[in-house]
Amino acid sequence: MFQSFEVTARPEQGPPRLKALRGVMQAEGLDGFLVPRADAHQGEYVAPRDERLAWLTGFTGSAGFCAVLTEVAGVFIDGRYRTQVKAQVADVYTPVPWPDVTLGAWLQEQLPDGGVVGFDPWLHSAGQIAALRDTLEGSGIEMRVHDNLVDRIWEDQPQPPLGMVKEHALEFAGETHDDKRARLAEALREDGHAAALITLPDSLCWLLNIRGSDIPRNPVAHGFCILHDSGTVDLFMTEDKLIEVRDHLGEAVTVHPPDALIAALGALRGKVRVDRATVPYVLAELLGEQAAFDGDPCALPKARKNAAEIDGTAAVHLRDGAAVVELLAWLDAQPPGSLCETDVVTKLEGLRRNDNALQDISFETIAGTGPNGAIMHYRVTEETDSPLEDGQLIVLDSGGQYLDGTTDITRTIAIGAPPAEACAAFTRVLQGMIAMSRLRWPVGLAGRDIEAVGRVPLWLAGQDFDHGLGHGVGAYLSVHEGPQRLARTSHVPIEPGMILSNEPGYYREGAFGIRIENLIVAQEAAHKPGADAHRKMLDWRTLTFVPIDRRLIVADMLTKVERDWLNSYHAEVAEKIGPRLSSGAKTWLDAATAPL
Structure with missing residues (x-):
């Protein structure tokens, strides 16, 4: 396996670390201190030295923060992590649903008589502090610039990274x-x-x-x-x-x-x-x-991939897709109960290593079976490693960092005979993914304007999911790249050359999870013959080519258009990926991509 970089607190370490932080707060005359998951560069990802939130609380999600007061310590997490946080933090920490509950409102409720809350000015953006101070105006709560108190008590804190460029x-x-x-x-x-x-x-x-x-x-x-x-x-x-x-x-x-x-x-x-x-x-x-x-000034030019970046990303998806198909063929040949989640992670990472252009995986591989699949950003550990049992699903979300591009793909796979309710939900998720893949839209629309397309089939059944429909992806850069997103909060117009994920899902806590993810790139839509060109349109080019598990599809739920799209997609998968496979995987792929 690739080297894992983990900084965290075991549940029993949470209380003494919190006590130590509160002792320093008291000595400094502070009623609170903010501990974000951030570094001085304000990117989404941080080095081990900057994993202060994980070290203090045990929570390892990619977004969130802790507000430590003298009597309560709130861990603020969004909908992606509300299941995960319960398993990771000790009961001295209180999970807070964010942004449903804002930090400003929470502080005013917890500090009704005012108080002084410290923060490290390198770890919070100008916009965050300005918005927070506006919310707290008139409350008597003071936000005070301070050195980082977690650094004072973290005795074995890693050194700053010095990786070669x-x-x-x-x-x-x-x-x-x-x-x-x-x-x-x-x-x-x-x-x-x-x-x-x-x-x-x-x-x-x-x-x-x-x-x-x-x-x-x-x-x-x-x-x-x-x-x-x-x-x-x-x-x-x-x-x-x-x-x-x-x-x-x-x-x-x-x-x-x-x-x-x-x-x-x-x-x-x-x-x-x-x-x-x-x-x-x-x-x-x-x-x-x-x-x-x-x-x-780099954000939009970086997001608009040029021809070399798009060609490289498309090429790497074919090689990466072949590795994933080899994994799926191997997985299908193993009897239920014979593998654990770590076996799947190790096998897939080994298959990706066969490509000399691979530099690393693009994030910690998610391989969640049964209830673990309902944890959206689940990471398997020795304590949570679970067998793949008959009747379960496994959510496999993974990717690679290659010299010519970055990949990110999720497939949900049936282990043995899947339950009917899971198949129905899976089919709705697939319908949403197909709807977004087929979309044409007028130039100038943003992610917030079109992302509902991928949710409608779930909404009609009273279902939904608590993450965005898609995120931007870099070209041998960060697997999460802004400013473009398929999300209700994204005001950035989608432009040609922008690469995004298309990943609707459904998660039933304690039972199963479902997510299907392809990467897609925006392009100018070809003019349809006979159509009256009212305005310029964009559409998507699909970059990911890996079969979707037909065993989980309720065929009668699909419309003819959806069935035709799926069959056409699978035919393209067979054509593009088949020649790259071992003979055994090629035989498996032929069956997996047969017309529905």
Whole structure:
């Protein structure tokens, strides 16, 4: 298996760690302290050193935070993690459904007479603190900048990551970093900005055509950079990490030690573009009125994949799809009860290793059987590893980081004879996935405008799921990439070249989980013959080619259009993936893709 990076607290460790934190809070005169899952770069993923939330509470989800007060410690989690958190945190912590309950409202309820709540200004964005202070206005609750109290009590805290940085080849990037810097600098000049501060690791790596290894499963490097309106860049990163890319970066990129950032920002003149949602509070305060909150200048250009990135991603999905099909064929040959979840994870990761372009998996493989499948972001451990029993489903969500692209695929597989209620729910999930795959929509619509298409079949049965329908995906970058999403909260218009996941699901706590996920890329829709072209339309090109378990489909529930789509998709899977398989897997695939 690939090396696992786990920082967490066992349930019995939670109470003493919480007690120690409260002791430091009392000594500092604080009534509360915020512990987010965040680092100074404000990306979604953090290095082991920055897993403060997991170390303190045991909760390992990719989003959430803890508000520690003297009498109560709330762990704020969204709908994806409300089952998971129950199994991971000790009873000294109180799960809080977020964003249904906001932090501001919760603090006012818990501190009715006011109080002082500390926060690390590097670990919260300017937007987060501004919104929180607005909510707390008049409550008597003070938000106070403080050093990080968790760091004081975490005796064996890992050191900051120092992974080596490598060049991302032009054949995969599709554009030189000279050209990227030049076109973004032109946009700065047009907007009257003297510079832009870039904090997100994936934005920095995309801009400079580099990749790193500071974050588990994500090929990014920790650092900051200032892009000037001249196209030059000041890069703030430990120089030892850059030994292999000095020539690649060239004379237009000047390297500085990380602790030189504050002085460099203080020396800037003119407006500095920053992203309110991701710039650390401390840096926004330093810039003051110079800050122009116009978003990360790399975000949209990075999201709009060029031809080389799309071609690479499409190619890697064929190789990755073959590995997944080999796994499914092997899994189908094992009798129920003979395997555990870890066996499936180990086998799949081994099959992916056969590709020399593979650098890592793209996230910890999710292999949840039976009730574990209902935990949306389940990660198997020695304590939870469960056998694959007859009549169960297994949710298998996995992906790879390859030099030419990033993959993310979920298939739900029947073990033995599946229950009828699971098959009905699976068919509704499939109908939602097909509906989104077939969608054509007018240019200018955002994820919030179209994501309901993938939920309607479930809604009609009184069912739903508590995660977005889809997230953006990078090109050998983060498997979760903004700003585009298929979600009710996404206002970003979908544009050609954007790669997203299409992953409706259904989860019945204590029983089973279902999710089907393909990656899709937005493109200009071809004009339909005989149609009156009222306006420009977009549609999707499917990138993922792996069969969908026909044993879980209630065929009579499908319309002719849905059946035709599925049969056509399976025919394409057989055509594209079949020649890449072993003879045994090829025989299995022929049966798995037979017309429904």
